[in-house]
Amino acid sequence: MKLLNTLLLLVGGVPLLVAQNLAVSGMVTSEDDGQPLIGVNILIRGTATGTVTDLNGTYKIDAPADATLRFSYTGYAPQDIPINGRSTIDVKLAVGARLDEIVVTALGISREKKALGYAVQEISGDELAATQESNVIDALQGKVAGVLINSSSGAPGAGASIIIRGISSFGDNNQPLFVVDGVPIDNSTIAGSNLPSAGSNAVNSAEQASFSNRAADINPADIESMSILKGPAATALYGLRAANGVVLITTKKGQAGRTQVSLNSSYGISELAKRPDYQTVYREGRFGRLRFNGDGSPLRFQNFGPKIYPGLTPVFDPIADFFQNGYSQDHALSISGGSDKATYATSFSYYDEEGIIPFSDWQRITGRLSGTVKASDKLSFNGSVNYTNSGGNRPHSGDKSIMSALSYQATSFDINDYINADGNQNGYSDGIIDNPRYLAEFSTLVDDVDRMIGNLGFTYEPADWFTMTYRAGLDFYSDNRERIVPNGLDVSSQVGGFIIETGINQRQLNSTLTLNFRRQLTEKIGASLLLGQEVNERRSESLIVRGERFTEPNFYHLNNTEVGFNENSQSLRRIVSGFGLLSFDFDNAIYLDLTGRNDWSSTLPVKNRSFFYPSASLSIVLSDLVTLPNFFSFAKVRGSWAQVAKDTDPYLIGSLFEQDPTFPQFGTNGFRLSSVFGDLNLKPETTTSQEVGLDLRFFRNRLGIDLAVYRQNSKDQILQVPVSNTTGYSRFLTNAGEIENKGVELLVSATPIQGRHFRWDASINYTRNRGEVISIREGIEEIVRFEGTGGITAKLVPGGMVGDLYGYAFRRDNAGNLIIGSDGFPSIDDTELVKVGNALPNFTAGMTNSFSYKGLGLSFLLEWRDGGDAVDMGIRNGIRNGILAQNARQYEEVIFNGVTATGEPNTQAVEIDGETLYRSFNRYNGAAEVILEDVSWFRLRRASLFYNLPKSLLGGGKFIRSARVTLSGNNLYINTPFRGFDPETNYLGAGSSIYGFTGLQTPGTRSYTASLNLTF
Structure with a gap:
């Protein structure tokens, strides 16, 4: 409060200190194209008093009739112009031959940028x-x-x-x-x-x-x-x-x-x-069927149930409905x-x-x-x-x-x-x-x-x-x-x-x-x-x-x-x-x-x-x-x-x-x-x-x-x-x-x-x-x-x-091939965390x-x-519960490219039933390579x-x-x-x-x- 009162006292005395100066105005333009220059600094030489040009390149300043005005602008040569009792001074600045840019440095010290030995x-x-x-x-x-x-x-x-x-x-x-x-x-x-x-x-x-x-x-x-x-x-x-x-x-x-x-x-x-995209193909349930709680109500936590039939099952868009x-x-x-x-x-x-x-x-x-x-x-x-x-x-x-x-x-x-x-x-x-x-x-x-x-x-x-x-x-x-x-x-x-x-x-x-x-x-x-x-x-x-x-x-x-x-x-x-x-x-x-x-x-x-x-x-x-x-x-x-x-x-x-x-x-x-x-x-x-x-x-x-x-x-x-x-x-x-x-x-x-x-x-x-x-x-x-x-x-x-980010990765052989497990899915090495991204x-x-x-x-x-790289924990939740667009890929037979534990090419076809592929942490969705994204x-x-x-x-x-x-x-x-x-x-x-x-x-x-x- 003391600081505020002091400032109010200082500023309140401004009208009493105004000197009888000459009002000088004008426009500052570029000598090259005649365009107004916005933000040109105008300083009364020998003082800290100044102003800048407005959006139209114009300025107004009160200054002694015998003072000199300095006009400076980044990329242009500065000009010193005596007022000599004039009330209107228009200025044309020429593009400078060298850079005289002023920047604020440590402790608020203004210095020429050319003098700095750092960025x-x-x-x-x-x-x-x-x-x-x-x-x-x-x-x-x-x-x-x-x-x-x-x-x-x-x-x-x-x-x-x-x-x-x-x-x-x-x-x-x-x-x-x-x-x-x-x-x-x-x-x-x-x-x-x-x-x-x-x-x-x-x-x-x-x-x-x-x-x-x-x-x-x-x-x-x-x-x-x-x-x-x-x-x-x-x-x-x-x-x-x-x-x-x-x-x-x-x-x-x-x-x-x-x-x-x-x-x-x-x-x-x-x-x-x-936004991420949702799938509208399968509804709630597990393993292709509706499931129910003990009280007979639908079990909706997983969405690996039967297909949605348009007109019979209501379909909502949670993202569009919420935001x-x-x-x-x-x-x-x-x-x-x-x-x-x-x-x-x-x-x-x-x-x-x-x-x-x-x-x-x-x-x-x-x-x-x-x-x-x-x-x-x-x-x-x-x-x-x-x-x-x-x-x-x-x-x-x-x-x-x-x-x-x-x-x-x-x-x-x-x-x-x-x-x-x-x-x-x-x-x-x-x-x-x-x-x-x-x-x-x-x-x-x-x-x-x-x-x-x-x-x-x-x-x-x-x-x-x-x-x-x-x-x-x-x-x-x-x-x-x-x-x-x-x-x-x-x-x-x-x-x-x-x-x-x-x-x-x-x-x-x-x-x-x-x-x-x-x-x-x-x-x-x-x-x-x-x-x-x-x-x-x-x-x-x-x-x-x-x-x-x-x-x-x-x-x-x-x-x-x-x-x-x-x-x-x-x-x-x-x-x-x-x-x-x-x-x-x-x-x-x-x-x-x-x-x-x-x-x-x-x-x-x-x-x-x-x-x-x-x-x-x-x-x-x-x-x-x-x-x-x-x-x-x-x-x-x-x-x-x-x-x-x-x-x-x-x-x-x-x-x-x-x-x-x-x-x-x-x-x-x-x-x-x-x-x-x-x-x-x-x-x-x-x-x-x-x-x-x-x-x-x-x-x-x-x-x-x-x-x-x-x-x-x-x-x-x-x-x-x-x-x-x-x-x-x-x-x-x-x-x-x-x-x-x-x-x-x-x-x-x-x-x-x-x-x-x-x-x-x-x-x-x-x-x-x-x-x-x-x-x-x-x-x-x-x-x-x-x-x-x-x-x-x-x-x-x-x-x-x-x-660096670490996670569980798919098992691979020395040639980099996926090792496919006995169940036909890529196997995950969950014994140690390895670097998977940055x-x-x-x-x-x-x-x-x-x-x-x-x-x-x-x-x-x-x-x-x-x-x-990053893991999106919301996407992770959505995939695990079958609600995102990628979860629409269900009930297909696929053969994963890779080799078996004995080194033979994998030929085993497996059915993607959604629940097996996405829900389990120990299956495909458990590998960092799948959930980590660019x-x-x-x-x-x-x-x-x-x-x-x-x-x-x-x-x-x-x-x-x-x-x-x-x-x-x-x-x-x-x-x-x-x-x-x-x-x-x-x-x-x-x-x-x-x-x-x-x-x-x-x-x-x-x-x-x-x-x-x-x-x-």
Whole structure:
């Protein structure tokens, strides 16, 4: 509240500080074709005051009559133009002879891209907003080289994960650090258990929910730009929190000049993007006949019965009957302005989405205020505060969930007839299987998040060679959840229904002080030294209260339960750091950066909590050193070497007692000794990286190539390894193992056509990464990360690749022929798990094309992901129970190609009766080769068509300065061999770095959106 009051006081004084300046306006166009240039930076030289051109290439700014304006735009030569008392200045920018692009780097420092010795890719806020994605991570899909992005599900507000340059840790801590306006923020996805602790059918089952990653709290329309810092050389100044890369978010700020008001409104509709096909040939039963329960009712669990006769047996489509169209609306209002003494920006937004699963929804409300005040020529202040409220009804996924129940439904059952006369559910197979629509309405999981992100800082520049900067930041949120499951459902049948209420509080404080010294050593050699100190503190609290066995039906409250449990946890961690950056530039052509950082982490043993890591990077601009052929516009080579580190979670050193929610004594939970002992000599994980790169521009910047090749070795992995139970523990947390990632990143950009009225821009990005498990601790042969259905297991094995999947395979002879058993079916070797695939892609690629003709524009993004395997647990359920299209192949005689145990060709014909072939785990359907699927895809990720209304329709722009109408679509087309729903979703959620399992979460969607943008 103090921060908010201070900002309001600062911004409230803006009108009093406005100077009597001259109002200057005009239009900026391209000298080549006369087209307006959107987003040109206009700066009053010698100040931080500026503005940008709007959608029509026009600008307005208040400036002193004797000032000079600097016009700069990526790919064009900058111009400095004295005002000389003029009120109208039109400018034509010429295509530049070299690249002067400015990007945001570590600690929010803006630098020329040519000076960097490492890879950085920046995405503009306009590009993000144009995607119409509610989650900023989803908006990056297909746009950034070296990045792997996956959505956890297609539910409203679902989380998304981002992995930069491969998985580097054995655990799940592989997400990059997110920094907003210089302040580190939390981007975790807290899943946790939403099931009873014991005594129900839920024990040993897994339930996930489509909870948001916390970056989803940020309104994409508030973002000015996002910088992706990929390698350790780019992130070293951020320390151990940035070992997996950094995503820098810069929000929009106010500019000096006329107050600008922007209004954006959009409405969208979504539908199921892809679905499996059902068979409508055979109805319920077994071995070709109807079967009945003991009470004489039909046994519907298996669908291997007699044929369906049209007109006599009702046929339903469970998928079409269950899923609905989703709807969304997004509204945002922003107001900004200021003078050369102070600026301000404020925005408000409301987003609301209904999902394709009935009764699912998600809302987000945001409010943001930022401002700057120039107290004197030497001292300025800045600050911002952002509030978000988000949450909704989350469709649960995983075992015994909505999607799990749907995967069992047959075409003979109407799932929309889901409530009996007594108010209880009408479940498939007479209640053995829950009705998914009943689950969606009554088995609920609701969350409500309140979040505040703020910062306040100052910049003091007493001399042109010295600058002091300080920034204090706060990130706080509370996440309240309520899970209600009535009695009578499979998951609650043994506990009489249950309710779980969860309260999560997270708070992060950050303080950063930097001192920047600049010196021109000689006429051609410049140097700068940045020294800094930082303190980061993170506090986490959670309280979980469970109640089981409702006393009164249909009254879902903790006070209406007979048995109660509770859990409470708290943690506190702190990092204190000192860092430095020494930079040299030689004749503005050779740039050398040397960094060093020392962190002290509270989560490590005292003797190992201090650790230092350096980095070095070099950039050589060849085009400024030697004469190159005329078709070269720019040429640079770069290279870097760096180290970063990573600590562990709090309270894992030595032994400790933990709360045992399954052992209540007289209403009070007991405590037990943890089964994990933490190494007293635990060290931080260390990643060492080498990177070389090439940046080339041709034909007056009409063609660009950016290539990076890297290798990263992550040693001293922190993980739990098994130990003998005689020690009193089952696991030992220690340093063990190494992962090596090698990769290639390629970014090609081009402007094939640039005419007077027509322009075509294109870009292609390509990524190939290979992660190898170099070693694990001596004596440990493997690490099992996840055991899925059908024996499919994610394991790490020395010499293997990260993402390898293991399972049971068909027996084969030395020539690779199937060995056919005495029953005529291929035999399965279930004695050991063998490698059967890898969950990660061979490579990914994205291609963006943008076309513009006068005020009309068209753009689309194609995405290609080659390789990767996964098991679809929903498809697995469907095949086992005879409901999918492939199950229509029954009662045929086939001869499987292969050899008998004696090596003779197989000649035995067997009848496929469905039950024998598909139901048994020990038959054909039990082999990983059958249930593991290729998740390669080629998709039209998104497309948009926009039109900028001419000023003649807007009254000359006197009130409405610009207007744009946009039609867009996401996930419009997908081509994949995968048989199930959209294979992009991850069963284990956005917080997991384990891939290869899908099918029991809300499927991916296809969406269409219409939007209107007005600027006043």
